[in-house]
Amino acid sequence: MQRKQKIRYATAAVIVVLVLVGFFLFRDSSDALWNTVTEKCVPSQQQGSPAPCLAVDSHTQSALIKDRNGPHHDLLIPTERISGIESPVLQEHQVPAFFAAAWEARKHLSNEAGKTLPDDILVLAVNSRYARTQDQLHIHISCLRPEAYQTLREQGNTLTTDWQPLGEELRGHRYLAKKLTSQDLTRDDPFKELSAYVQRQGDSIDNYGLALTVTPDGEKLLLANRGVRFGFNRGSTSELIDTQCTLAR
Template identity: 35%
Template sequence: MLCLTIALLTAAVTDVGSASAHRNALWQVVQTCALAAAHLGSAFPCEEVILPRQGVPGSALIKSPRYRTEFLLTPLTAVAGLESPSVRWQGSSQLWNRAWKARSKVSASLGRHLPRTAIAMAVNSRTERSQDQFHIHIDCVAVSVEKKLVLKGPKVEGPWQLLPLALMGKRYWIKAVDKPDLETTNVVGIIASGLPQARGAMHHVNVVVVGAELAGARPGFYILTNWESSAAERLLDHDCTSR
């Protein structure tokens, strides 16, 4: 059973679009972790499991066996992806906030502290993902992306705008969030309600949330989204180069 679980976990975090990845592998790992947490008090093979309670979703944090610093955060319930209405529920903000808290594990895996602007979370669209269980990738953001956001990202919270610079060759809509955490920020709901063109194509939507420093050195976030044929995960740097 242990060998099977490790094999499934490895398959679940293979490269986006890999034909070898079993599209339900991640969900099978999540179920294993949830059972272990509920009956044995252990999160293994996950890093951490938070069991659900009234009004608060459960989640599992998984260390990627493929990349040194990457972690995945996924709910304990079966949720396919960004096109699922449940990810627009206000309670889903807890999932994003837990993913953001996992940035400390990214720093620990690298062996040194990373500033908030160096960390990003990404969710790939249905057409670009390899797994059909909603999951948030947590890792370093590419240095070129970080520099462009520092240079051209909005410094105050406001309406959606098209970022003037391309990121990894693709254009993104961007919105600043003037909050130090994501505890009350419904990321996908903000996209669906604020960008009608995205709401009509949620199965194509890619989402990236990057830590930001706003005006007055206030800690905040940038929410980035597009619906092009390019995975959100491309904005991450799984090698954490130049850090």
């Protein structure tokens, strides 16, 4: 009996150690982007080069870095500490327009592709609090998956400037969509647009992923994916990106 009890205690101790090790490893890895930007890119920019980032912009308070996952995939990251889509900082009046900065940075994808990529095949994406791996806000800049592109083309004429369910699922998930009333992402900040909707629903923005693309007519289109914290859909909008940029071939 004592032997069995010792084995149970030893097993429990091993499990606790593994959980603690996993926690600290995840905590370190979830700060990887933040550490790269603040410990490498910003100091390097002060010496004249943003490496390993593509760019560091003091005006927009952001850095642009190439994501190692895929040839056509960049990330825009604030140079100030902002955890993610749920951060109250993003609702402040004076906060930099990070979506506007990310949209402006799309030209780097064209440089990588060696040709100008049409705006309507591009997408910006921010995952929900529960679908991300990094605890620093980052906006994915890449191309749309062909099937998502086709669905949005088919549904485009049914969409208005009010949030409404998209008529077809994207990647097997239900999305909300709305057209922006202007082309100015500084005035129509996507984070604030989604927050206003979420508050009217009595919901939490933590649950939502947010994406932006453009219709063939040039209208900016927001997409939101409401996830469930412990469900199969956790609010990822990066599921819409195709880092191979198949549509550009």
